[in-house]
Amino acid sequence: MRYMPMTRVGKGMMLGQDIYDGKGELLFPKHLQLDNGQVQELLSLGFPGIYIEDEFTEDVRIPQVIRPELRGKALKMVHGLFLDNKNIPMEQHNLQEIVLDVIDAVMENKEVMYNMLDIKTYSDYTYFHSVNVAVLSAMLGAACNMNREELAILTTSALLHDVGKRFVDADVLNARRPLTEEERILVVQHPKLGYEFLRDNFNFEPEVYESVLEHHEWYNGGGYPMRKSGPEIPIYARIIKLADTYDALTSRLPYHEPISPSEAVEYVMANAGAEFDPELVDVFLNKISVYPVGSEVSLSDGRTAVVLENYREFMLRPKIKAAPDGEIIDLKSDREARNITILGSVV
Numbered sequence: 001m002r003y004m005p006m007t008r009v010g011k012g013m014m015l016g017q018d019i020y021d022g023k024g025e026l027l028f029p030k031h032l033q034l035d036n037g038q039v040q041e042l043l044s045l046g047f048p049g050i051y052i053e054d055e056f057t058e059d060v061r062i063p064q065v066i067r068p069e070l071r072g073k074a075l076k077m078v079h080g081l082f083l084d085n086k087n088i089p090m091e092q093h094n095l096q097e098i099v100l101d102v103i104d105a106v107m108e109n110k111e112v113m114y115n116m117l118d119i120k121t122y123s124d125y126t127y128f129h130s131v132n133v134a135v136l137s138a139m140l141g142a143a144c145n146m147n148r149e150e151l152a153i154l155t156t157s158a159l160l161h162d163v164g165k166r167f168v169d170a171d172v173l174n175a176r177r178p179l180t181e182e183e184r185i186l187v188v189q190h191p192k193l194g195y196e197f198l199r200d201n202f203n204f205e206p207e208v209y210e211s212v213l214e215h216h217e218w219y220n221g222g223g224y225p226m227r228k229s230g231p232e233i234p235i236y237a238r239i240i241k242l243a244d245t246y247d248a249l250t251s252r253l254p255y256h257e258p259i260s261p262s263e264a265v266e267y268v269m270a271n272a273g274a275e276f277d278p279e280l281v282d283v284f285l286n287k288i289s290v291y292p293v294g295s296e297v298s299l300s301d302g303r304t305a306v307v308l309e310n311y312r313e314f315m316l317r318p319k320i321k322a323a324p325d326g327e328i329i330d331l332k333s334d335r336e337a338r339n340i341t342i343l344g345s346v347v
């Protein structure tokens, strides 16, 4: 299995993974051989890329923390919470079950790294984003040795961090133009709007409301809404801030094209101590794949290759399979590969 940008997806390619839409409905099943109409549909929904099976990468297994079905269930739940709230006790119960499933999966896969490449539709960005932020936050929390109660607060807050956006018009959120001052003021109110909505309607631990309110605070005090800094900001909100920024940078948004995981990792490193808690940045660097398994990279000898396996301590030197002949190169330990470097991700 490998990640293929949509610009290179064509008729006859076989899906490597179930594909869900932003409502959590199964759109296309794994192993489906795409026809022209289906390729067009994926393009028009705004998927930047998908996972496919092909002969070259049939031996590539992508270790994943969360099964696609659980991801679909979480998407459906978040979608429901954003759109209608007819039965809040039931929605809260449903959310708590999903949170426990996410925590179980994260605890069972503590050694697995965050390998996700963007598979969001354009219009349903917020739902996909909420689920990704929850998974990455839970992984970071587990890596910080949080207990299950703490992980439940963190994962709940992360799933709900942007729920205040339900009060902001979609055409403002999706605007491809600079916002007016009025619109900008409305957008920056989403943490407070989400905080009030949750506090008035749900029955969570107080830290959940607090963390939703403070997920745009910066470690150096440069964020909003309260301009808190350092440990004054709850640990949960500091983790969500980091996961939120990483996922947004690597996503296609109305106002920017995605950047590669390696560039996003550089951004995070450059902002340690400014936007982000520097200790959390260290944890993050241990959990994130700079070159995710199944992604394509370009090599200094002119070839391209697909990433097979990452090494936590040698993030820049993964095991790869080079095109066109399929040579397996372990950049960490193959002596004859010492001169080969990865130039970057091919997107």
Ligand SMILES: [Fe+2]
Residues within 6 Å of the ligand: 161, 162, 190, 215, 216
């Ligand atoms: Fe936000």
